[in-house]
Amino acid sequence: MALSDDPKQYNDWYYSKQGAWLGQLEYSILSQLMQANNNATLLDIGCGTGYFSRQFSYDGLSVTGVDPASSMIEFAMTQKGDVRYIIGDALALPCTDNEFDYCSAITSLCFINEPQQALLEMWRVSKKGLILGLLNRHSLLYLQKSGRDSYAGARWDSTSDVLQWIASLKPEPSGIEFKSVYFLPGFGILSKKMETFFGRNLQLGGFLAVSIHH
DSSP states (O other), rough: OOOOOHHHHHHHHTHHHHHHHHHHHHHHHHHHHHHOTTTEEEEETOOOHHHHHHHHHHHHHHHHEEEEEHHHHHTTSSSSSEEEEOBBBTTTSOTTTTTTTEEEEEEOOOGGHHHHHHHHHHHHHHEEEEEEEESSSSSSSHHTTTTTTGGTOOOOOOOHHHHHHTTOOOOOOOOEEEEEEEESSSSSSHHHHHHHOOOOTTSSEEEEEEEOOO
16 A cells, blocks of 8 residues: 555555555455456556566466556566556556456556546456455545545545446446455554454455456
């Protein structure tokens, strides 16, 4: 959940103790929801410096990362990992219809003013489904961080917002699933224990994960 415009600072956060723990916590729920086979193709939208793109690649997916910021893409290309990177706009993806098995957008839609249009584009270029990682408005993290520090300018969404976006998808999705993690902001023992105590089906964590199936 790193939110920064500086590529090195953004990337370094995921290698701090808190960033490494939270990054893997978020990735584990996303990969669980996707359940993709090896060699499945994935377009990671708003990939930033490619942290999640690389995680999916390490698990055997063929990944393309797209981001509008050339500085992020240039930095991502210096990192290890078998990922293809391109510059592109989430509202007009430079991809053909059904080009990828899956699309992901992980804490990137929260900086797009037209998330429904971005979702339509993701739906257009994917064959099997979408994975979203959102900032959850119904969470302690929202109460603590909304509008502050690196979260300034980010939009916080809820399950009802997502359902409104999904209503415009054609053909209609065959299934939708919500899960969440990061219930207690911080990095202490209590924060970690809360993850196992609440379970991922409780939709009150700061990181809201969504899967939408074709």
